[in-house]
Amino acid sequence: MKKAMVVIAVFVTAVSLVSWTHIVAALDGKPTPETIKDTEARFLKAALEHGSTGYLSFYSESAVELPDGADALIGRANIARTMRFLDDKNNRLTWAPVGADISASGDLGYTWGTYEFRSKGPDGVDRVEHGKYLTVWKKQPDGTWKVAVDMGNKGPVQR
Amino acid sequence: MKKAMVVIAVFVTAVSLVSWTHIVAALDGKPTPETIKDTEARFLKAALEHGSTGYLSFYSESAVELPDGADALIGRANIARTMRFLDDKNNRLTWAPVGADISASGDLGYTWGTYEFRSKGPDGVDRVEHGKYLTVWKKQPDGTWKVAVDMGNKGPVQR
Numbered sequence: 414m415k416k417a418m419v420v421i422a423v424f425v426t427a428v429s430l431v432s433w434t435h436i437v438a439a440l441d442g443k444p445t446p447e448t449i450k451d452t453e454a455r456f457l458k459a460a461l462e463h464g465s466t467g468y469l470s471f472y473s474e475s476a477v478e479l480p481d482g483a484d485a486l487i488g489r490a491n492i493a494r495t496m497r498f499l500d501d502k503n504n505r506l507t508w509a510p511v512g513a514d515i516s517a518s519g520d521l522g523y524t525w526g527t528y529e530f531r532s533k534g535p536d537g538v539d540r541v542e543h544g545k546y547l548t549v550w551k552k553q554p555d556g557t558w559k560v561a562v563d564m565g566n567k568g569p570v571q572r
Numbered sequence: 573m574k575k576a577m578v579v580i581a582v583f584v585t586a587v588s589l590v591s592w593t594h595i596v597a598a599l600d601g602k603p604t605p606e607t608i609k610d611t612e613a614r615f616l617k618a619a620l621e622h623g624s625t626g627y628l629s630f631y632s633e634s635a636v637e638l639p640d641g642a643d644a645l646i647g648r649a650n651i652a653r654t655m656r657f658l659d660d661k662n663n664r665l666t667w668a669p670v671g672a673d674i675s676a677s678g679d680l681g682y683t684w685g686t687y688e689f690r691s692k693g694p695d696g697v698d699r700v701e702h703g704k705y706l707t708v709w710k711k712q713p714d715g716t717w718k719v720a721v722d723m724g725n726k727g728p729v730q731r
Contacts, residue, residue: 477671477684479684479704479706479725480725481640481725481726482725482726482727482728482729483727483728484704484727484728485670485684485686485704511644512636512721514680514708514710514720515680516675516676516677516679516680517675517677517679517680518675518676518677518679520675520676520677521673521674521675521676521680521681521682522680523680523682523708523720523721525636525638525644525721525723527644545638545643545644545723546638547638547706547708547721547723549673549682549706549708551673561673561682562671562682562684562706564684564704564706564723564725565725566638566639566640566641566723566724566725567640567641568641568642568643569641569642569643570641
C-alpha cells in the first residue's frame with residue numbers, strides 16, 4: 414500500500430513538472446502569429462527610418478529574395494545590391510500583413526500581406542504601385558526573428 | 573531503502589518512456605525538408621495527371637493564393653475558380669523546388685523554386701513562361717501536408 418502511494422506521488426510530481434514547463438513557456442512569451450506581426454512592424458519602421466540598412470538588418474545572412482521579373486537572389490549580401498532604391502528619398506515602400514501563422518515549436522512562421530510603393534517617374538510625376546508579399550520568418554540562434562525567404566508580386570494591373 | 577528504490581525505479585521508467593517516445597518519433601519518419609519536397613513531387617504528379625482537381629487536392633480548405641497581377645484569393649473554393657486552365661491539354665505547368673525548410677515541431681514548412689508554363693498563344697504558337705514560387709506547407713490534423721499559402725512571380729523578362 415505504501416509502495417503504491419509512493420508510486421502515485423512520484424507520478425503526480427512528474428505530471429506536475431511537465432505541465433509546469435508548458436505554463437512557464439507560455440508565460441515566458443511563447444511566440445504567436447502576433448509575435449511575427451510585431452516583428453514585421455519593427456521591420457517596416459527600420460526600413461522607413463534607415464533605408465536599405467534598416468531593411469536588411471531584418472534579413473538572415475542566408476536569406477533568399479525572389480524578386481518579380483528577375484532570378485532568385487541567395488544571401489543577404491547579394492540581396493543588398495538590389496535594395497539601394499530604399500535609400501532614395503523619392504521612394505517610399507510600405508506594407509501591412511493580412512495573415513500570419515507560426516509553427517507549434519515557435520521557430521518558423523510567415524506573414525502575407527499587401528505593399529504600396531510610391532516613387533517618382535522619369536517625368537517627375539508621382540507613381541503608386543500596389544502588390545502582395547509572402548515572407549517566411551525564422552527564429553535565429555540568438556532569439557531574434559529574421560527573414561528567411563521573401564517574395565512579392567503585382568496586384569491587379571492599374572491603367 | 574525500499575521506498576527509495578521504488579522512487580528510483582519509477583523515475584528511471586519515466587525517463588525511459590520520454591526517451592523512447594522521441595526515438596519512436598524519429599524512426600516513425602519525423603518530417604524533414606525532404607518530406608515536404610517529396611510531398612511537392614506528389615503534388616506535381618497529381619496536377620499533371622488530374623489537372624485542377626489533382627492540383628487542388630493538395631490545398632488546405634483555408635489556403636491563400638497570391639496570384640501575380642491580381643488580388644489575394646482566400647479559400648480553396650475561390651482558388652479553384654482560377655485554376656481551370658490546368659484542365660486545358662494545351663497548358664503544361666511544371667515546377668521544381670530549389671530550397672526547403674521545416675519547423676522543429678515538424679508541422680510547418682516551405683519550399684521555393686522555379687516553374688515553367690507551356691501554353692499555346694492565340695496565334696497557335698507555343699509559348700514558354702518561366703517564373704519562381706514560394707509555397708508554405710502546413711501539416712493537417714489528419715497528418716497530411718497541404719498548401720497553406722502559395723505565391724508566384726515572373727523570372728527575367730524574355731523578349
